[in-house]
Each structure stands twice: as structure tokens, then as C-alpha cells.
Amino acid sequence: MRKLIVANYKMNGDSALYTSIVKKLNKIKMLDTSVVLCPPFVYLDLFRLKNKKISLGVQDISNQINHKSTGQISPHMLNEFSVKYSIVGHSERRALGENDDLINQKVKLCIESDIVPIICVGENEKDENVDLIQNQVSSAISKVKRSSKIILAYEPVWAIGTGEIPSVEYINKQVSLVRKLLKKKRFNDFLILYGGSVDEDNYANLLGADIDGFLLGGVSLRLDEFLKIVKGVDNA
Numbered sequence: 001m002r003k004l005i006v007a008n009y010k011m012n013g014d015s016a017l018y019t020s021i022v023k024k025l026n027k028i029k030m031l032d033t034s035v036v037l038c039p040p041f042v043y044l045d046l047f048r049l050k051n052k053k054i055s056l057g058v059q060d061i062s063n064q065i066n067h068k069s070t071g072q073i074s075p076h077m078l079n080e081f082s083v084k085y086s087i088v089g090h091s092e093r094r095a096l097g098e099n100d101d102l103i104n105q106k107v108k109l110c111i112e113s114d115i116v117p118i119i120c121v122g123e124n125e126k127d128e129n130v131d132l133i134q135n136q137v138s139s140a141i142s143k144v145k146r147s148s149k150i151i152l153a154y155e156p157v158w159a160i161g162t163g164e165i166p167s168v169e170y171i172n173k174q175v176s177l178v179r180k181l182l183k184k185k186r187f188n189d190f191l192i193l194y195g196g197s198v199d200e201d202n203y204a205n206l207l208g209a210d211i212d213g214f215l216l217g218g219v220s221l222r223l224d225e226f227l228k229i230v231k232g233v234d235n236a
């Protein structure tokens with residue numbers, strides 16, 4: 001089964017680490033799995049990817065193309081670096097005040113710019129009201145053409161970086177809400193990922209959930225473990 005693995009390096013690493021990651025990943029072979037690497041913006045130029053199965057992504061994108069946007073990175077600049085994906089609405093950015101409206105603007109700008117949005121949704125607390133996720137998804141894709149390619153990453157905030165993992169049943173319950181909503185809105189080119197404390201010990205079990213791959217955080221920086229997960233997913 002075709003799977004996607006996205007590495008979110010967050011605000012970690014340095015040139016030496018990313019140079020070695022790129023060197024190693026350029027050589028790996030995968031059959032049915034694709035990988036997207038999302039480094040911090042300042043290291044984009046180190047990611048000269050020569051492996052057809054690996055693409056470049058970023059962790060955030062501007063919501064506008066107005067040049068008077070100090071500190072922002074425009075889609076045009078990302079296109080120049082062959083960036084094909086952007087994480088949008090990660091909970092760590094929502095915590096800084098990014099709201100559903102801003103996330104929707106970013107999603108629309110990604111699509112207009114040939115960048116596939118990886119839209120993060122997830123509840124803060126375990127067993128929190130499920131309406132939250134449906135509202136996050138609906139508003140993120142509001143007025144987005146249903147023919148657009150999009151990726152949804154279900155990342156329960158309580159599982160991010162905590163080592164606490166939802167059961168496969170729990171993930172399926174949340175993911176089925178997302179899937180139903182996207183089908184109701186007649187989107188048909190979408191993938192759903194799971195993210196939150198995935199590691200080499202739990203990924204195989206998590207693959208039993210109704211998901212199309214993973215959004216990985218901390219483990220992306222541990223290259224050997226990351227490679228084991230990529231190979232394991234590819235062989236599953």
C-alpha cells in the first residue's frame with residue numbers, strides 16, 4: 001500500500017546534521033513509500049534532493065503575497081527552492097495564536113501556488129469534544145476547490161512529544177470523522193496522516209490504523225531510527 005512519511009524537523013538541527021541526513025536519504029531505496037522533509041527555512045538550500053521518492057516541504061507559509069510582510073516567506077520563494085509541500089496550522093503555531101481563518105488563507109495560497117498543504121488538526125486533551133476536529137477541518141478547507149490535492153495530519157496535541165500514544169481504535173474514530181467530512185465535501189485527492197510520539201517501537205502497531213502514513217517529529221532527527229521506520233513502512 002502506498003504510504004507517505006513527513007519529517008517535521010521543527011526548530012532543531014544544524015548544517016552538519018542536515019548535510020548528513022540529505023547524503024544518507026539520497027541513497028535510500030523505497031518502493032511504495034514517499035518521504036517529505038520539512039527543514040527550517042534557513043537550511044532549505046542544503047536539501048539538494050536526488051531521490052525521486054523524496055520531496056521538500058516547509059513547516060509554515062505566509063498567508064499573503066504582499067511584499068510588505070516583514071519576516072514572512074512567500075510561496076514564490078518556496079517555488080524557487082522546489083518546495084512541494086507546506087505544513088499548515090501545526091498545533092505549535094496555533095498555540096502562538098494562528099487561528100482557523102489564517103490557516104484557511106494559508107491553505108488557499110498553497111493551492112494557488114502548487115504547494116500541497118499538510119493541514120494539522122487535533123484535540124488538545126484526550127477524549128475532548130470531537131466537534132473540534134470537524135470544525136478545524138471544515139474551516140481549513142472552506143472555499144478550497146474540491147479537486148485540490150490536500151493532506152490532513154491528525155495530531156492529537158496531548159500525544160505530541162509526550163510519548164503517550166492513542167490506541168488504533170481511538171485514531172480510527174477521529175480519522176473516520178475527517179474522512180467522512182472530506183468525502184461529504186466531495187474531495188477525492190487526499191491523504192490522512194497520524195502524528196504524535198511515533199517511534200521505532202510503536203509505528204508498526206499504529207500502521208494498523210486507517211491512515212496513509214505519518215507526520216514525524218522528534219524521531220526524524222534520529223536518522224537510524226527514522227530510516228528503520230521508512231523501511232518498515234515500505235515493507236508493510
Ligand code: 13P
Nearest residue numbers: 008160161196197217218
Ligand atoms: P513528535 O513525533 O516529536 O511527537 O512530534 C509530532 C509532531 O508534532 C510532528 O508535526
